[in-house]
Amino acid sequence: MPAKRATILAKSMELQSLLFISLSLILLCSVDHVICGRTSTFIRSEWPSTDIPLDNEVFAIPKGYNAPQQVHITQGDYDGKAVIISWVTVSEPGTSEVLYGKEEHKYEHSAQGKTTNYTFYNYKSGYIHHCLVDGLEYDTKYYYKIGKGDAAREFWFQTPPTIDPDAPYIFGIIGDLGQTFNSLSTLEHYMQTGGQAVLFVGDLSYADRYEFNDGIRWDSWGRFVERSAAYQPWIWTAGNHEIEYRPDLGETFNFKAYKHRYATPYVASKSSSPLWYAVRRASVHIIVLSSYSPFVKYAPQWFWLLEELKRVDREKTPWLIVLMHTPLYNSNEAHYMEGESMRAAFESLFVHYKVDIVFSGHVHAYERSYRISNINYNITSGSRYPMPDKSAPVYITVGDGGNQEGLAVRFSEPQPDYSAFREASYGHSTLELKNRTHALYRWNRNDDGKPVPTDHVVFHNQYWASNTRRRRLKKHRRSQASYIATY
Numbered sequence: 001m002p003a004k005r006a007t008i009l010a011k012s013m014e015l016q017s018l019l020f021i022s023l024s025l026i027l028l029c030s031v032d033h034v035i036c037g038r039t040s041t042f043i044r045s046e047w048p049s050t051d052i053p054l055d056n057e058v059f060a061i062p063k064g065y066n067a068p069q070q071v072h073i074t075q076g077d078y079d080g081k082a083v084i085i086s087w088v089t090v091s092e093p094g095t096s097e098v099l100y101g102k103e104e105h106k107y108e109h110s111a112q113g114k115t116t117n118y119t120f121y122n123y124k125s126g127y128i129h130h131c132l133v134d135g136l137e138y139d140t141k142y143y144y145k146i147g148k149g150d151a152a153r154e155f156w157f158q159t160p161p162t163i164d165p166d167a168p169y170i171f172g173i174i175g176d177l178g179q180t181f182n183s184l185s186t187l188e189h190y191m192q193t194g195g196q197a198v199l200f201v202g203d204l205s206y207a208d209r210y211e212f213n214d215g216i217r218w219d220s221w222g223r224f225v226e227r228s229a230a231y232q233p234w235i236w237t238a239g240n241h242e243i244e245y246r247p248d249l250g251e252t253f254n255f256k257a258y259k260h261r262y263a264t265p266y267v268a269s270k271s272s273s274p275l276w277y278a279v280r281r282a283s284v285h286i287i288v289l290s291s292y293s294p295f296v297k298y299a300p301q302w303f304w305l306l307e308e309l310k311r312v313d314r315e316k317t318p319w320l321i322v323l324m325h326t327p328l329y330n331s332n333e334a335h336y337m338e339g340e341s342m343r344a345a346f347e348s349l350f351v352h353y354k355v356d357i358v359f360s361g362h363v364h365a366y367e368r369s370y371r372i373s374n375i376n377y378n379i380t381s382g383s384r385y386p387m388p389d390k391s392a393p394v395y396i397t398v399g400d401g402g403n404q405e406g407l408a409v410r411f412s413e414p415q416p417d418y419s420a421f422r423e424a425s426y427g428h429s430t431l432e433l434k435n436r437t438h439a440l441y442r443w444n445r446n447d448d449g450k451p452v453p454t455d456h457v458v459f460h461n462q463y464w465a466s467n468t469r470r471r472r473l474k475k476h477r478r479s480q481a482s483y484i485a486t487y
């Protein structure tokens, strides 16, 4: 029967082409990475994206007259031998002195800080204290005490190990946190990981969502993150919610609350602005950029970045990480292509200097890219599409801290080739630097009360591991079973 034969033939051809397509997919995928782009089907049973009420215990005001609140620390110098300790007192300026030492309750040293305050429309801030504590020893636990009398409070922190290419260190990466129950879940999960410092990729309090940008929500956020930020440095990046440009309220001094409240050690890296700077910690050189400050060629930030990249010494700090708020590669419909102008300005530098990872936030979902670049395109000619590029960074968006704006659930379809994994749910990441060649990276989804490791990558250092990397890729071509991508 010819008709039947034809159908069978057609069926087998269909099968063959299907087989061919899936084979070539496997081949394509195995050349540069172990798995192909994946969009997670996980649907989160969501807590409402509303801020926790102000009278909730997570925002509790510490007891005692003029007690220090909103305590947070950040790295205070270029190399990790200093911290800036910041806090707020509300009744009176009080003292800006920090007592500190290596033994609990025994404070052999003291440092004198400074006080500042600001108004924003009809909001009047408390007294904001910043105190630089420097000349610290590496890898040492320090205890510190701030405030006076009964209202004094004590905390501690651990200094990082000496700058060393093989110094192990664990970073947490959190973005777009806000102050909802989802935010609390993210923060609590991060605090269970053993992370030693936080790379915060912008959008802190979302106070600008309130009428007149109510600064009371800056204060509550300060009390909210204190449980972590008083004990370990948070490396700050400014996001769009920090801009607070409100000419209608007479407020045109951008980043007013952010700059008053969250100090950065920008002078140590020869920056002219607290919004962009660099620090070195353990085995990593961290460069923080501002998506909302000029960055085009010849702008101060562009000049500074050029100089800072020259200062990177991969023999001492093998890992090179860049933080910014707006992602350069992201395939979510939210904020789509907003990073395009910075990509045009900086991408070729990132490729030239072999940046390991670029972390960003802004988009309220998780996404990780392959190593790709789009630097061959110029507006006259060249390849128009992002291409696999082993010198390029991996771009990771961790804008999923859980703020009141909710999740960015619509990804553009089909998933672009540059996108390795994406999921619209809340969470945080950890990056465990093991030595000069290996780092273990995880994205941990908040799954209703418990953290679930969801995306898992072994990063091979872009400077030290290129030979190792080639060997590893060969091995992986033989064993396709693993869900663990390697770079």
Ligand SMILES: *[C@@H]1O[C@H](CO)[C@@H](O)[C@H](O)[C@H]1NC(C)=O
Binding pocket: 117, 118, 119, 124, 125
């Ligand atoms: C800062 O505090 C001082 C002392 O209480 C006060 O006189 C001043 O007006 C405040 N400044 C601002 C900008 O709120």
Ligand SMILES: *[C@@H]1O[C@H](CO)[C@@H](O)[C@H](O)[C@H]1NC(C)=O
Binding pocket: 378, 379, 380, 381, 382
């Ligand atoms: C852009 O492409 C044109 C045409 O090929 C070429 O002449 C020019 O040098 C390129 N410009 C840059 C900056 O690469």
Ligand SMILES: *[C@@H]1O[C@H](CO)[C@@H](O)[C@H](O)[C@H]1NC(C)=O
Binding pocket: 434, 435, 436, 437, 438
């Ligand atoms: C670096 O760390 C990785 C992962 O822990 C380990 O497999 C590797 O042997 C280490 N390399 C060196 C030189 O210690």
Ligand SMILES: [Fe+2]
Binding pocket: 176, 203, 239, 240, 241, 325, 361, 362, 363
């Ligand atoms: Fe944002």
